[in-house]
Structure formats: structure tokens, C-alpha cells
Amino acid sequence: MMQWKTIFKKEMLEYWRNFKWVWVPLVFILIAIMDPISTYYLPKILDAVGGLPDGAVFEMPEITPVAALMMSLSELSMFGVLVIVLMSMGLIAGERKSGVAELVLVKPVGYFTYISSKWGATLLLVWTSLIIGLLTSWYYVNLLYGDISFGALIQVIFFYGLWLTLVISITTFFNTLFKTPGIVGFLSIATIIVMSIFNQIFSHKITWFPNNLSSHIGDMLDSGSTSGELWGTALVTIIIIVALLFASLLAFRGKEMAN
Amino acid sequence: MEIVEVLPxxxxxxxxxxxxxxxxxxxxxxxxxxxxxxxxWLLIILFFSVIGPILFFIIGRRQQ
Known part of the structure; x- marks a missing residue:
């Protein structure tokens, strides 16, 4: 436990030094509020820019608060995931390349301690950013579209956070397999894309697939109650996360360190 | 569009x-x-708002 804390603290210090604690939350805020705000002002923007022929009638669909909050989630699923993968693709791979991992692991630090503390540090950063981002988005949605209860927001954060945790776990797993950050990033994104294609094909059959978390969250907001499917998907996601961490450990054990 | 009303x-x-x-x-x-x-990178940070600084943070700096 002592070692775990030490590596965790070292990681936190590094996040301060390379400003991750500043820019990641800010970027998450921007990603989360971008769509709800620009959609709200779309009629005004169109007015100001002009270009519509005289007499053109442009009906704006009525957007519910739930739909607005879901916009934030879908943007986060795109750009948020991209940011997470890009910033954590060197998490372990970079240290192995530079030899820092070797320096850490000659000390009495277990492989699992090393992997899980780094994973935990990224988790803390991403969850903090997600909470700040969604709180801001929630504030704007309440301001511009209508009320969403705070309780509902907490549930959204919890369930959506699981999806981002899965993304971090996927990246961590590839980090233990490969030494080049670029390959890690590419494979992580490729995996996520393949998962989403798989989900699009089979979503009606396999409703518990992690990629369905967002749509289940949308249903939860609409109906006001957490469905069994949402819990099922959450459970499956947690199982996959644990499995990935375990696989990371196995993969890391069998690897040579930096050459 | 009034500036005052969108400012907040x-x-x-x-x-x-x-x-x-x-x-x-x-x-x-x-x-x-x-x-x-x-x-x-200075030009990128200054002239591409948001994207510029993020790009610099992610790929701009060389590790160690």
C-alpha cells in the first residue's frame, strides 16, 4: 500500500508539472458545453449570418433538457475519449521507452502496484474532469433548456464515468503490451471503433454491451428510473474493466523491460 | 443579436x-x-484557439 501511494503521488506531481490538472478539466468543460450552447443559439446564429432566402421557414425542433444533456455525452464519447486515449497512451509505454519503468521496478514494487497506481491516477484525473465538465453542462442546460434534477446528474456522472473508466482500462492494457505510445493510441482507438461497430450491428441482441451505456442513460433520464438493463450494462462494464486490468498484469509480467 | 444578452x-x-x-x-x-x-509551436498556440494549446500538450513536447 505504501508503494502504491508513492507511485500515485509521483504521478499526481507529474500531472501538475505537465499541466494535465489544468488543461484536461478545461477541455472537458469545453467539450461538454459546446453542443448544448451552439444548438441553443443556432437560430440566432443563422439570423446573424443570414444567407437564407427570403421567406424560407426553418423550423427548429424543440429540444428537451434531457436531449441537451445527452448532446454533452455524445460529444464526450467522441472528443473526450480521444483526449483520454491521446493523453494516456504514454502512461506506461512512455516510461518503458525512457527506462523510468525499469528504475521503478527494480525497487520492491510489484507489477500490479505499478500498473494499478498509474491506472488509478489517470482515473482520478478523468473522473474529476468529467464531474467538472458535466456540472458545467448541467448548469447551462438548466439555464437554457429546462430543469434536470441534481440526483439525475449524479447518476449520469456515475454511469458515464464507467464508460470512460473502460476506455482508460483499454489504453492501460495496450500500454502493457507495446512500447511505442503511438501504437498504443492507435490500437486503443481502433478497439473502441470496432466495439462501436460491433454494437451497432448487434445492439438489439446484446443490450448489455458497454457501448450501450449512453443510450441506457438516455432512457433513464427520460423515464426517471434506472432500468435493469442499465445496471446489467454497468455490471458487464465493471467485469470487463477488472478483466482488462488482470490481463494487463499478465501481459506486463511476461514482458522485457526497456532494452 | 445583442452582445449584452449573450455575454454571460x-x-x-x-x-x-x-x-x-x-x-x-x-x-x-x-x-x-x-x-x-x-x-x-508558439504560432500554433497563439493562433489556433483551444486546439493549438491542446495539440501542444499532447504531441508538442518531447518526453524527457
């Missing part, structure tokens, strides 16, 4: 952009080695 909503976004740029610039001055010419 657009102002936070502007503030975030400015903070990102400033932090990007601080990081830029502290970095010795960048991927590619260093002055190029």
Missing part, C-alpha cells in the same frame, strides 16, 4: 480559451525540446 454565456468560454492559451504559453517557455521547430 459566451464569457466563460472565452475565459477558458484564454486560460488554455496562457497555460500553453507557460508550458511552451518551460519546454526545451519540442517535436518540430519551437517557434512553430
Amino acid at each position: 454565456i459566451v464569457a466563460p468560454i472565452l475565459v477558458i480559451q484564454i486560460i488554455l492559451m496562457i497555460v500553453g504559453l507557460i508550458a511552451w517557455t518551460k519546454t526545451d525540446e519540442t517535436n518540430g521547430p519551437k517557434w512553430m
Whole structure:
């Protein structure tokens, strides 16, 4: 436990030094509020820019608060995931390349301690950013579209956070397999894309697939109650996360360190 | 469109952009080695708002 804390603290210090604690939350805020705000002002923007022929009638669909909050989630699923993968693709791979991992692991630090503390540090950063981002988005949605209860927001954060945790776990797993950050990033994104294609094909059959978390969250907001499917998907996601961490450990054990 | 009426909503976004740029610039001055010419990154941070500083944070700096 002592070692775990030490590596965790070292990681936190590094996040301060390379400003991750500043820019990641800010970027998450921007990603989360971008769509709800620009959609709200779309009629005004169109007015100001002009270009519509005289007499053109442009009906704006009525957007519910739930739909607005879901916009934030879908943007986060795109750009948020991209940011997470890009910033954590060197998490372990970079240290192995530079030899820092070797320096850490000659000390009495277990492989699992090393992997899980780094994973935990990224988790803390991403969850903090997600909470700040969604709180801001929630504030704007309440301001511009209508009320969403705070309780509902907490549930959204919890369930959506699981999806981002899965993304971090996927990246961590590839980090233990490969030494080049670029390959890690590419494979992580490729995996996520393949998962989403798989989900699009089979979503009606396999409703518990992690990629369905967002749509289940949308249903939860609409109906006001957490469905069994949402819990099922959450459970499956947690199982996959644990499995990935375990696989990371196995993969890391069998690897040579930096050459 | 009245400036006054959109200001409370657009102002936070502007503030975030400015903070990102400033932090990007601080990081830029502290970095010795960048991927590619260093002055190029200065231009990127200054002229591409939001995207510029983020790009610099992610791929601009060379590890160790």
C-alpha cells in the first residue's frame, strides 16, 4: 500500500508539472458545453449570418433538457475519449521507452502496484474532469433548456464515468503490451471503433454491451428510473474493466523491460 | 443579436480559451525540446484557439 501511494503521488506531481490538472478539466468543460450552447443559439446564429432566402421557414425542433444533456455525452464519447486515449497512451509505454519503468521496478514494487497506481491516477484525473465538465453542462442546460434534477446528474456522472473508466482500462492494457505510445493510441482507438461497430450491428441482441451505456442513460433520464438493463450494462462494464486490468498484469509480467 | 444578452454565456468560454492559451504559453517557455521547430509551436498556440494549446500538450513536447 505504501508503494502504491508513492507511485500515485509521483504521478499526481507529474500531472501538475505537465499541466494535465489544468488543461484536461478545461477541455472537458469545453467539450461538454459546446453542443448544448451552439444548438441553443443556432437560430440566432443563422439570423446573424443570414444567407437564407427570403421567406424560407426553418423550423427548429424543440429540444428537451434531457436531449441537451445527452448532446454533452455524445460529444464526450467522441472528443473526450480521444483526449483520454491521446493523453494516456504514454502512461506506461512512455516510461518503458525512457527506462523510468525499469528504475521503478527494480525497487520492491510489484507489477500490479505499478500498473494499478498509474491506472488509478489517470482515473482520478478523468473522473474529476468529467464531474467538472458535466456540472458545467448541467448548469447551462438548466439555464437554457429546462430543469434536470441534481440526483439525475449524479447518476449520469456515475454511469458515464464507467464508460470512460473502460476506455482508460483499454489504453492501460495496450500500454502493457507495446512500447511505442503511438501504437498504443492507435490500437486503443481502433478497439473502441470496432466495439462501436460491433454494437451497432448487434445492439438489439446484446443490450448489455458497454457501448450501450449512453443510450441506457438516455432512457433513464427520460423515464426517471434506472432500468435493469442499465445496471446489467454497468455490471458487464465493471467485469470487463477488472478483466482488462488482470490481463494487463499478465501481459506486463511476461514482458522485457526497456532494452 | 445583442452582445449584452449573450455575454454571460459566451464569457466563460472565452475565459477558458484564454486560460488554455496562457497555460500553453507557460508550458511552451518551460519546454526545451519540442517535436518540430519551437517557434512553430508558439504560432500554433497563439493562433489556433483551444486546439493549438491542446495539440501542444499532447504531441508538442518531447518526453524527457
